[in-house]
Every structure is written in structure tokens, then in C-alpha cells.
Amino acid sequence: xxxxxxxxxxxxxxxxxxxxxxxxxxxxxxxxxxxxxxxxxxxxxxxxxxxxxxxxxxxxxxx
Amino acid sequence: xxxxxxxxxxxxxxxxxxxxxxxxxxxxxxxxxxxxxxxxxxxxxxxxxxxxxxxxxxxxxxxxxxxxxxxxxxxxxxxxxxxxxxxxxxxxxxxxxxxxxxxxxxxxxxxxxxxxxxxxxxxxxxxxxxxxxxxxxxxxxxxxxxxxxxxxxxxxxxxxxxxxxxxxxxxxxxxxxxxxxxxxxxxxxxxxxxxxxxxxxxxxxxxxxxxxxxxxxxxxxxxxxxxxxxxxxxxxxxxxxxxxxxxxxxxxxxxxxxxxxxxxxxxxxxxxxxxxxxxxxxxxxxxxxxxxxxxxxxxxxxxxxxxxxxxxxxxxxxxxxxxxxxxxxxxxxxxxxxxxxxxxxxxxxxxxxxxxxxxxxxxxxxxxxxxxxxxxxxxxxxxxxxxxxxxxxxxxxxxxxxxxxxxxxxxxxxxxxxxxxxxxxxxxxxxxxxxxxxxxxxxxxxxxxxxxxxxxxxxxxxxxxxxxxxxxxxxxxxxxxxxxxxxxxxxxxxxxxxxxxxxxxxxxxxxx
Numbered sequence: 001x002x003x004x005x006x007x008x009x010x011x012x013x014x015x016x017x018x019x020x021x022x023x024x025x026x027x028x029x030x031x032x033x034x035x036x037x038x039x040x041x042x043x044x045x046x047x048x049x050x051x052x053x054x055x056x057x058x059x060x061x062x063x
Numbered sequence: 064x065x066x067x068x069x070x071x072x073x074x075x076x077x078x079x080x081x082x083x084x085x086x087x088x089x090x091x092x093x094x095x096x097x098x099x100x101x102x103x104x105x106x107x108x109x110x111x112x113x114x115x116x117x118x119x120x121x122x123x124x125x126x127x128x129x130x131x132x133x134x135x136x137x138x139x140x141x142x143x144x145x146x147x148x149x150x151x152x153x154x155x156x157x158x159x160x161x162x163x164x165x166x167x168x169x170x171x172x173x174x175x176x177x178x179x180x181x182x183x184x185x186x187x188x189x190x191x192x193x194x195x196x197x198x199x200x201x202x203x204x205x206x207x208x209x210x211x212x213x214x215x216x217x218x219x220x221x222x223x224x225x226x227x228x229x230x231x232x233x234x235x236x237x238x239x240x241x242x243x244x245x246x247x248x249x250x251x252x253x254x255x256x257x258x259x260x261x262x263x264x265x266x267x268x269x270x271x272x273x274x275x276x277x278x279x280x281x282x283x284x285x286x287x288x289x290x291x292x293x294x295x296x297x298x299x300x301x302x303x304x305x306x307x308x309x310x311x312x313x314x315x316x317x318x319x320x321x322x323x324x325x326x327x328x329x330x331x332x333x334x335x336x337x338x339x340x341x342x343x344x345x346x347x348x349x350x351x352x353x354x355x356x357x358x359x360x361x362x363x364x365x366x367x368x369x370x371x372x373x374x375x376x377x378x379x380x381x382x383x384x385x386x387x388x389x390x391x392x393x394x395x396x397x398x399x400x401x402x403x404x405x406x407x408x409x410x411x412x413x414x415x416x417x418x419x420x421x422x423x424x425x426x427x428x429x430x431x432x433x434x435x436x437x438x439x440x441x442x443x444x445x446x447x448x449x450x451x452x453x454x455x456x457x458x459x460x461x462x463x464x465x466x467x468x469x470x471x472x473x474x475x476x477x478x479x480x481x482x483x484x485x486x487x488x489x490x491x492x493x494x495x496x497x498x499x500x501x502x503x504x505x506x507x508x509x510x511x512x513x514x515x516x517x518x519x520x521x522x523x524x525x526x527x528x529x530x531x532x533x534x535x536x537x538x539x540x541x542x543x544x545x546x547x548x549x550x551x552x553x554x555x556x557x558x559x560x561x562x563x564x565x566x567x568x569x570x571x572x573x574x575x
Contacts (some may be wrong), residue, residue: 004454007456013423016426017426017429030091030438058452
């Protein structure tokens with residue numbers, strides 16, 4: 001299954017607010033660390049190597 | 064074309080010479096919400112007196128985006144068609160990052176509604192139309208009547224009013240404060256606003272120019288013409304354009320408002336200097352509300368009760384939602400057909416509506432004006448991805464445009480389309496003659512679809528079943544009964560209902 005880049009989150013605003021709330025009160029260094037952990041957790045959930053590679057390439061593209 | 068302000072006539076009030084009998088309702092503030100409130104009450108057979116400290120309509124365009132729901136309400140008040148005819152109808156919004164369009168949206172792709180998704184119309188036109196309508200209805204409008212004190216008693220309120228001819232006192236069973244975001248009544252009563260004040264300022268300007276911009280909403284994040292900030296361009300009637308420019312917190316509003324500072328910024332947006340500056344203001348972002356909108360005999364409606372940051376069109380439209388929820392209830396209390404407790408329904412529902420508006424506005428503000436650090440990191444990442452991927456676009460937040468909230472009603476429901484569930488505004492649909500929104504409202508109504516309604520003494524609307532009516536109200540069902548409130552909100556619905564079931568739901572709608 002290829003990487004899904006179609007909208008897959010029913011409540012985008014709610015997700016985004018939750019994401020910011022998760023970082024609330026952290027220093028920038030702590031936020032970076034949280035983001036790293038979050039990437040690893042979600043990557044494990046996805047599991048599929050081609051999908052993860054595609055996601056990494058998309059994120060890297062234009063950075 | 065610059066708006067020609069016509070002052071309303073100040074007339075020396077009777078109360079200056081002879082004490083006036085106690086009024087049923089006094090409305091303080093003749094802005095769009097106060098005037099709409101007075102007309103709504105008149106439609107329910109209650110004459111209100113309206114006091115305003117000024118004698119002209121709104122200076123500057125202020126509230127410009129009127130939602131479909133607001134237009135339906137204005138239609139019931141008798142000015143909806145006028146507003147749509149004059150207004151700029153738009154439904155496409157475009158969002159840019161830097162100078163590239165990242166996506167666009169279409170608000171109402173579906174036909175079969177009397178009113179469009181949104182029209183842009185300067186607040187002064189809406190006030191003018193409402194004031195003229197109020198005059199037609201012989202509503203007592205008192206200009207240059209400024210309230211300087213208010214006192215609450217157990218069964219009435221008394222106020223002192225200052226006029227060019229001196230002061231006088233008035234009493235009323237009910238006082239409705241529609242006196243805006245800086246509500247003097249709220250201040251006199253010592254009531255506090257709870258919520259957030261954001262450290263962000265926007266400059267807002269009306270310009271007149273012969274432009275060929277489309278009738279669309281254009282929003283820019285970090286455009287090259289306004290480095291690192293946000294900007295909005297919106298078309299209004301008479302070649303007036305609204306421009307909003309983010310200023311940041313470290314700016315002095317008085318300096319920013321000066322034409323020599325405003326004009327160069329606007330030149331950068333529109334790309335030339337062939338325009339005339341009509342009005343400029345600077346505002347801060349606030350998302351706050353009163354804890355309650357009902358204080359015994361004094362009621363708060365509109366901005367006096369809640370303020371939101373802009374870009375969601377949730378100020379003026381939110382206020383009309385309040386008018387819609389209060390009018391029928393207060394009229395029934397005054398006529399003695401409902402108890403005072405019914406007004407708790409207004410408080411509960413509109414606090415719910417205000418919270419939804421506050422939540423959406425807070426989120427939009429946070430996206431437009433992210434804090435340094437991780438908030439900005441995520442915001443910029445979303446904008447970066449939105450140009451390339453579908454999933455990031457719903458996360459881009461340049462304002463979530465006003466939609467009526469769905470009140471959480473504990474009411475009979477059936478397996479029928481979601482959009483017409485209890486608590487939602489009854490969806491519009493074309494009928495054989497006219498529209499569903501014209502057939503419903505004003506009083507409690509039974510909508511009988513594909514069957515007859517039990518006789519309970521309510522008006523029954525039984526339209527022919529066309530495609531739009533079936534799709535919006537029946538889905539896969541062959542018949543249904545809807546109980547619709549005077550504010551056109553669905554109170555309850557069944558596939559079939561006995562008279563007793565309808566009576567129970569009706570009693571529940573009054574909050575008794």
C-alpha cells in the first residue's frame with residue numbers, strides 16, 4: 001500500500017490543537033525530543049518499510 | 064463610493080417631562096444586534112424601545128461577512144433579500160503561502176437554498192436596512208439616549224438615560240444589553256469577561272478602488288508584500304475592499320493607523336496607489352465571554368456577551384444566533400405562555416454556541432499568530448506540506464467560517480439524515496412555492512413529510528416531496544414528522560408520532 005497523503009484525520013483542527021497542547025510548557029529542546037519520540041512511536045505503528053521510506057522522502061523533499 | 068451617513072433624528076423623549084409607564088423591554092444599543100432583537104420581538108408581538116448613545120449607523124465596515132444562517136434570520140426580519148441584492152455573494156476562498164496558492168475552497172457547492180453561503184456587506188448597510196425596517200414597524204428608536212446607570216430589582220430593572228435635553232429615568236420588565244464589545248452595561252454591573260487575550264494586532268482598512276479582484280476571499284500567510292505576517296483581502300459592495308494586515312504585538316496602534324503608515328502597506332498589497340482610504344482601525348485578538356448571559360432581568364446579547372477574534376465571521380453572525388435563540392423565548396415569557404425558567408434555555412444554548420465560536424477563533428488565531436518555537440515550527444510545516452499534499456490542507460487555518468452550531472438537545476430522534484437532527488437548524492429546500500425556511504419559523508410547527516401529523520393544535524406544514532426535501536429530511540425513510548421551533552431549529556423528529564409524543568417533546572422544548 002503506498003503512502004496515504006489524502007486527508008485521513010476526521011477532525012483536523014482538533015488534532016492540531018491536541019498536538020500543540022502536547023507540547024505546552026516544554027522548551028524547544030524538549031519539544032524536539034518529544035517530536036523525535038512521536039516519530040518513532042508512529043513509525044512503529046505503521047511498520048510498513050516502503051511506506052516509511054516514502055514518508056521520509058516526502059518530508060525531506062524541499063526541506 | 065463612500066457611504067453617505069444620514070443622521071437619525073433625535074426626538075426629546077416623553078420621560079423628560081412625564082414619568083413613563085414601565086416598559087416591557089428596553090434594548091440598549093441600536094447596532095445590528097439591538098435592531099435585529101427589536102424586530103424579532105416585534106415579529107412575536109412584543110414592542111421594545113431601543114436606546115442608542117449615537118445617531119448614525121456604524122462608522123467603518125466592521126462586520127462584513129454575513130453567513131447563510133444570518134441571511135435566513137435577516138430574511139425573517141424583512142431585510143434578507145435587500146442584503147443579498149446589495150451584498151457581494153462569494154463562496155470561494157483562496158489561501159496563499161508566500162505568493163503561491165496552496166489551496167482553495169468552495170463553501171456551498173449544493174444548490175437548492177434560498178440564501179447563498181455568504182455575502183459581504185458593510186455593517187452600516189445592515190444597520191440602515193434594519194433601522195428602516197424598525198421604523199416601518201413603528202418601533203420606538205431613541206437616538207442620542209445614553210444609559211448612564213442601571214439598577215436591578217427582583218421583577219424589573221431601572222435605568223437612567225442622558226440626552227441632549229437632560230436626564231430621565233425608565234423602568235422595564237426586561238433590559239437587553241446589545242451595547243457591544245465594550246458594553247457599558249456590563250461594566251456598570253461589574254461583570255467580568257473570562258477567556259484569552261492574544262498578543263496580536265491587526266490593522267483593518269476599507270479602501271475604495273476600481274479593482275478587478277474576484278468576489279472571493281483571499282488570505283495570505285507570509286506574503287512577500289507583507290513579510291512574515293498574514294493578510295486578507297475581501298470585496299464589498301460599491302468598490303470598497305477590506306484589507307486586514309497582521310501587525311505583530313510590538314507595534315503602536317496609534318502610529319500604525321496614520322495614513323502615511325497605512326497607505327504604503329496597502330500599495331504593496333494591491334500593487335498600485337490608485338485607491339482612496341475610507342476607514343482604518345487596529346484591533347487586538349480576544350476570545351472571551353461572560354459566564355452567563357442572563358442576570359435576572361438584564362440579558363446580554365451579541366458582543367456584550369462574547370467577543371471573538373475575527374476571520375471566522377463569528378461576531379455579527381454569533382450575535383444574530385443569540386437574537387434567534389432569545390426572541391421567541393422572551394416573547395413567550397412576556398405573554399405569560401412560558402415561565403422565566405425558559406430563559407435558561409437561551410443562556411445554555413448560546414453559551415454553548417459562544418464556546419464553539421471561541422474555540423474555533425482561538426485555534427485560528429493560534430495558527431495565524433503562532434508562538435515562537437514549536438508552534439511556529441508546526442505551522443510552517445503545515446503550510447509547507449499543504450502545497451504538495453492533500454492531508455495538510457484541512458490543517459491550514461485562516462479562519463473557520465461561521466456555521467450555526469447544533470445544540471445538544473435530549474430529544475426524540477430517528478434514523479433520518481444527520482444534517483436535520485434535533486438541535487440543528489432545519490435545512491432549507493425549494494418548495495412548490497417559496498422555500499422551506501419561509502414556511503418554517505415564527506411559531507412551533509409540525510413538518511409532516513409523506514404522512515399526516517397528529518392534531519395537537521400546532522400549525523402543520525406538509526410540502527410535496529421533491530428530491531431536495533427527501534434528501535435533506537428523509538434519506539431512506541418514506542415518511543417523517545419533524546417538530547420545528549420558532550427559531551427554525553429541529554426540536555424533535557420521528558418516523559411517526561402520536562399526539563402525546565409530540566406534546567411531550569413540545570413541553571420539553573420550553574424547558575418545562
